[in-house]
Amino acid sequence: xxxxxxxxxxxxxxxxxxxxxxxxxxxxxxxxxxxxxxxxxxxxxxxxxxxxxxxxxxxxxxxxxxxxxxxxxxxxxxxxxxxxxxxxxxxxxxxxxxxxxxxxxxxxxxxxxxxxxxxxxxxxxxxxxxxxxxxxxxxxxxxxxxxxxxxxxxxxxxxxxxxxxxxxxxxxxxxxxxxxxxxxxxxxxxxxxxxxxxxxxxxxxxxxxxxxxxxxxxxxxxxxxxxxxxxxxxxxxxxxxxxxxxxxxxxxxxxxxxxxxxxxxxxxxxxxxxxxxxxxxxxxxxxxxxxxxxxxxxxxxxxxxxxxxxxxxxxxxxxxxxxxxxxxxxxxxxx
Amino acid sequence: xxxxxxxxxxxxxxxxxxxxxxxxxxxxxxxxxxxxxxxxxxxxxxxxxxxxxxxxxxxxxxxxxxxxxxxxxxxxxxxxxxxxxxxxxxxxxxxxxxxxxxxxxxxxxxxxxxxxxxxxxxxxxxxxxxxxxxxxxxxxxxxxxxxxxxxxxxxxxxxxxxxxxxxxxxxxxxxxxxxxxxxxxxxxxxxxxxxxxxxxxxxxxxxxxxxxxxxxxxxxxxxxxxxxxxxxxxxxxxxxxxxxxxxxxxxxxxxxxxxxxxxxxxxxxxxxxxxxxxxxxxxxxxxxxxxxxxxxxxxxxxxxxxxxxxxxxxxxxxxxxxxxxxxxxxxxx
Amino acid sequence: xxxxxxxxxxxxxxxxxxxxxxxxxxxxxxxxxxxxxxxxxxxxxxxxxxxxxxxxxxxxxxxxxxxxxxxxxxxxxxxxxxxxxxxxxxxxxxxxxxxxxxxxxxxxxxxxxxxxxxxxxxxxxxxxxxxxxxxxxxxxxxxxxxxxxxxxxxxxxxxxxxxxxxxxxxxxxxxxxxxxxxxxxxxxxxxxxxxxxxxxxxxxxxxxxxxxxxxxxxxxxxxxxxxxxxxxxxxxxxxxxxxxxxxxxxxxxxxxxxxxxxxxxxxxxxxxxxxxxxxxxxxxxxxxxxxxxxxxxxxxxxxxxxxxxxxxxx
Numbered sequence: 013x014x015x016x017x018x019x020x021x022x023x024x025x026x027x028x029x030x031x032x033x034x035x036x037x038x039x040x041x042x043x044x045x046x047x048x049x050x051x052x053x054x055x056x057x058x059x060x061x062x063x064x065x066x067x068x069x070x071x072x073x074x075x076x077x078x079x080x081x082x083x084x085x086x087x088x089x090x091x092x093x094x095x096x097x098x099x100x101x102x103x104x105x106x107x108x109x110x111x112x113x114x115x116x117x118x119x120x121x122x123x124x125x126x127x128x129x130x131x132x133x134x135x136x137x138x139x140x141x142x143x144x145x146x147x148x149x150x151x152x153x154x155x156x157x158x159x160x161x162x163x164x165x166x167x168x169x170x171x172x173x174x175x176x177x178x179x180x181x182x183x184x185x186x187x188x189x190x191x192x193x194x195x196x197x198x199x200x201x202x203x204x205x206x207x208x209x210x211x212x213x214x215x216x217x218x219x220x221x222x223x224x225x226x227x228x229x230x231x232x233x234x235x236x237x238x239x240x241x242x243x244x245x246x247x248x249x250x251x252x253x254x255x256x257x258x259x260x261x262x263x264x265x266x267x268x269x270x271x272x273x274x275x276x277x278x279x280x281x282x283x284x285x286x287x288x289x290x291x292x293x294x295x296x297x298x299x300x301x302x303x304x305x306x307x308x309x310x311x312x313x314x315x316x317x318x319x320x321x322x323x324x325x326x327x328x329x330x331x332x333x334x335x336x337x338x339x340x341x342x343x344x345x346x347x
Numbered sequence: 348x349x350x351x352x353x354x355x356x357x358x359x360x361x362x363x364x365x366x367x368x369x370x371x372x373x374x375x376x377x378x379x380x381x382x383x384x385x386x387x388x389x390x391x392x393x394x395x396x397x398x399x400x401x402x403x404x405x406x407x408x409x410x411x412x413x414x415x416x417x418x419x420x421x422x423x424x425x426x427x428x429x430x431x432x433x434x435x436x437x438x439x440x441x442x443x444x445x446x447x448x449x450x451x452x453x454x455x456x457x458x459x460x461x462x463x464x465x466x467x468x469x470x471x472x473x474x475x476x477x478x479x480x481x482x483x484x485x486x487x488x489x490x491x492x493x494x495x496x497x498x499x500x501x502x503x504x505x506x507x508x509x510x511x512x513x514x515x516x517x518x519x520x521x522x523x524x525x526x527x528x529x530x531x532x533x534x535x536x537x538x539x540x541x542x543x544x545x546x547x548x549x550x551x552x553x554x555x556x557x558x559x560x561x562x563x564x565x566x567x568x569x570x571x572x573x574x575x576x577x578x579x580x581x582x583x584x585x586x587x588x589x590x591x592x593x594x595x596x597x598x599x600x601x602x603x604x605x606x607x608x609x610x611x612x613x614x615x616x617x618x619x620x621x622x623x624x625x626x627x628x629x630x631x632x633x634x635x636x637x638x639x640x641x642x643x644x645x646x647x648x649x650x651x652x653x654x655x656x657x658x659x660x661x662x663x664x665x666x667x668x669x670x671x672x673x674x675x676x677x678x679x680x
Numbered sequence: 681x682x683x684x685x686x687x688x689x690x691x692x693x694x695x696x697x698x699x700x701x702x703x704x705x706x707x708x709x710x711x712x713x714x715x716x717x718x719x720x721x722x723x724x725x726x727x728x729x730x731x732x733x734x735x736x737x738x739x740x741x742x743x744x745x746x747x748x749x750x751x752x753x754x755x756x757x758x759x760x761x762x763x764x765x766x767x768x769x770x771x772x773x774x775x776x777x778x779x780x781x782x783x784x785x786x787x788x789x790x791x792x793x794x795x796x797x798x799x800x801x802x803x804x805x806x807x808x809x810x811x812x813x814x815x816x817x818x819x820x821x822x823x824x825x826x827x828x829x830x831x832x833x834x835x836x837x838x839x840x841x842x843x844x845x846x847x848x849x850x851x852x853x854x855x856x857x858x859x860x861x862x863x864x865x866x867x868x869x870x871x872x873x874x875x876x877x878x879x880x881x882x883x884x885x886x887x888x889x890x891x892x893x894x895x896x897x898x899x900x901x902x903x904x905x906x907x908x909x910x911x912x913x914x915x916x917x918x919x920x921x922x923x924x925x926x927x928x929x930x931x932x933x934x935x936x937x938x939x940x941x942x943x944x945x946x947x948x949x950x951x952x953x954x955x956x957x958x959x960x961x962x963x964x965x966x967x968x969x970x971x972x973x974x975x976x977x978x979x980x981x982x983x984x985x986x987x988x989x990x991x992x993x994x
Contacts, residue, residue: 171619287536
């Protein structure tokens with residue numbers, strides 16, 4: 013763990029009990045996930061539904077407590093946060109922006125309500141007038157005019173509402189924003205504006221962002237690093253250009269081939285895979301992707317693969333990829 | 348007759364306190380047997396309303412204000428429910444956006460198929476069972492799932508069941524309203540391929556509405572781009588992709604970040620779609636158009652023909668806006 | 681990459697800036713809605729009329745309703761607009777003064793029932809767990825007991841107690857239905873992102889319940905109030921009619937009681953029964969109309985479609 017890392021998750025696990033009161037079945041939403049987020053960095057957490065990406069966001073936001081594992085924020089363990097003051101401080105430094113522009117703002121209040129409440133709770137030293145000024149400032153930063161403060165949510169478009177969500181987060185002077193699929197429910201032509209805003213927040217405001225998405229193309233547009241999740245575990249992670257150019261995990265390769273790109277020819281591989289991510293209930297050991305994997309070998313059914321560095325700063329959890337990486341330098345030597 | 352559907356001058360109005368709002372403005376197109384038409388647009392463009400109008404599923408306060416929908420020689424506008432039921436599901440079926448909303452949550456899939464079949468004939472129990480199993484296999488689902496309830500199936504399987512249900516009578520036209528939007532990218536791609544395969548096997552025409560232009564690019568024969576209730580561009584898919592004429596189409600195509608090739612900063616299309624109760628004067632897109640001039644705010648452009656496509660743009664019409672360069676690496680289908 | 685500037689007009693009607701707080705904006709919007717919706721207008725006019733009568737009965741009726749100084753069995757005349765009862769009391773005065781009793785019952789029961797239901801229902805939904813289960817048991821027990829027989833039993837035990845007893849009895853037996861409804865709606869709101877957003881920014885639970893959840897439920901709460909007020913009138917009048925209220929109270933229900941006792945309909949004094957009955961019906965209709973109107977205002981899909989004569993040019 014580097015001391016410059018803003019946030020570090022170590023062996024994060026979150027299980028849910030499912031079934032009735034007497035049931036002993038557990039849903040493994042997140043299993044043994046470790047990753048780090050640095051300063052001024054946008055990390056994309058990509059995966060299909062059921063991959064655990066939203067659960068991770070909620071664990072980081074302390075909506076859920078981890079079943080096991082630890083989160084270190086600014087070097088200190090998050091589980092040590094007990095007092096209301098510390099909890100408030102953490103929620104101001106690590107706020108969350110939600111997916112649904114129509115459900116994430118209270119419809120009965122003007123849009124300034126959330127921002128002003130955030131300021132009241134997290135920056136109590138400000139007077140009412142200063143709060144108002146600060147609300148205007150963050151609205152300007154996210155690209156909404158100060159005159160928007162008095163509007164009601166139903167008067168704003170979806171894209172503008174998402175900007176309000178970012179304004180609410182910014183008002184608390186965060187260090188890391190957890191953005192849970194912030195553009196998925198917006199029109200395509202509006203998404204770019206929000207993505208540009210996120211990049212701007214990283215560059216000009218120095219805020220890191222954990223960008224949760226199922227859309228790899230948008231991840232590439234804003235993110236510096238990419239973490240690919242499958243069935244509650246990390247399949248692959250690394251600098252985004254490197255991972256997209258040389259995907260090591262078969263799941264990453266499948267995802268990339270399924271992304272519709274009008275300029276490229278149709279790829280066959282993704283057509284045969286039905287896109288049925290598993291519900292991970294009381295899983296047996298072994299790779300969780302093996303049933304869909306065209307490259308699966310015997311060991312995949314017996315041993316759960318762990319993340320291993322297969323190229324500089326580029327990790328993947330796959331037996332086959334690991335074997336290939338080990339063999340490659342040997343081949344080079346032979347030649 | 349190779350023409351399956353002819354929509355002529357179709358307009359749909361929503362009654363509102365302050366005067367009717369025109370949600371679909373004078374849309375015309377024809378659809379040949381086995382043709383795949385994609386309709387693309389964003390929120391508020393009227394594409395879903397258009398779809399519902401064609402399928403005769405509009406309910407108050409919406410109503411067809413003008414135009415005709417001629418399906419296999421008969422104008423559907425103005426027919427009673429009883430007259431329409433002869434056509435519904437047998438010759439024309441509909442696949443909705445969200446299976447969880449369209450399927451009955453308290454009935455098994457098989458029971459819903461039975462309902463559909465009984466509504467249009469008197470098949471025996473064996474005939475129902477055989478056909479239900481057959482359509483499920485067509486979409487790649489094990490017929491054992493006929494006994495399942497919708498919530499027991501995954502999202503992808505539910506959407507496939509919807510398509511199976513639409514295939515019960517092998518209609519000549521299947522209308523689809525964003526059937527893949529609730530699915531993840533791999534399931535989306537798989538479902539699209541399945542739809543295309545079925546279409547090629549059985550030869551039915553498809554009208555496919557979506558907001559995701561890149562999704563439809565490999566599957567549709569012709570593409571219609573809608574904005575603020577009007578058709579802004581309409582032509583063969585490859586033509587629209589390779590040589591987008593309308594500034595909105597160009598903006599849309601540029602709003603998709605690519606995972607291959609160089610990383611470029613994109614702009615999207617700033618602004619929002621207009622309020623149809625008070626649309627902008629002149630061209631409806633001009634407030635958001637990077638190429639707009641004074642005339643665009645005063646004169647309403649009509650559709651005109653240009654390079655195999657129909658376009659609604661003053662500056663393309665008079666040539667003051669240059670034609671688009673062909674896209675690099677464009678692949679012919 | 682540069683940060684894009686403000687993005688043009690939003691879809692939807694642009695509103696003028698207002699410095700009023702949200703509450704008065706809501707009132708202004710309600711006023712507009714009432715004027716534009718026919719049901720709301722009629723209901724409001726009727727309700728306001730009855731409220732005025734209840735507040736200023738002396739202005740309209742100059743006689744003392746309980747005074748039995750007049751000649752009995754008189755028909756309508758200029759001196760006695762509805763005639764007199766079998767006991768020589770002025771019927772019109774009784775009707776007018778009785779309005780006060782009815783309105784007090786309606787509003788008190790309406791407010792109390794809805795208030796309890798809000799507390800119990802919303803708290804149960806938001807707090808969940810053991811709170812939800814125990815409050816749920818309490819609610820369900822009261823829900824299952826048949827209401828009217830229970831009312832009769834309690835009122836009979838109390839030997840014709842006054843208006844206050846009526847109010848208490850009806851409130852205690854009526855709140856559970858509304859509590860269930862409000863709990864159900866609060867449950868649907870619980871998963872809404874804006875509540876999670878409030879929690880994540882550090883709000884306390886009580887604040888969230890009072891300031892974030894309840895304001896979004898106002899239309900259901902108002903509708904509940906109107907329904908409960910309506911049923912309060914009907915139940916109270918019914919109890920008074922069968923003699924379980926205090927028969928000396930001046931009220932529409934007690935008028936019916938005395939009219940029934942004197943076989944008013946059979947002995948040519950039909951007005952004695954019809955007048956209070958009609959008032960109950962009209963006031964009930966006022967509440968019902970307002971209820972429908974609020975539904976329509978809150979849910980545009982329910983509004984009747986009126987084809988506008990002006991066609992908007994494209």
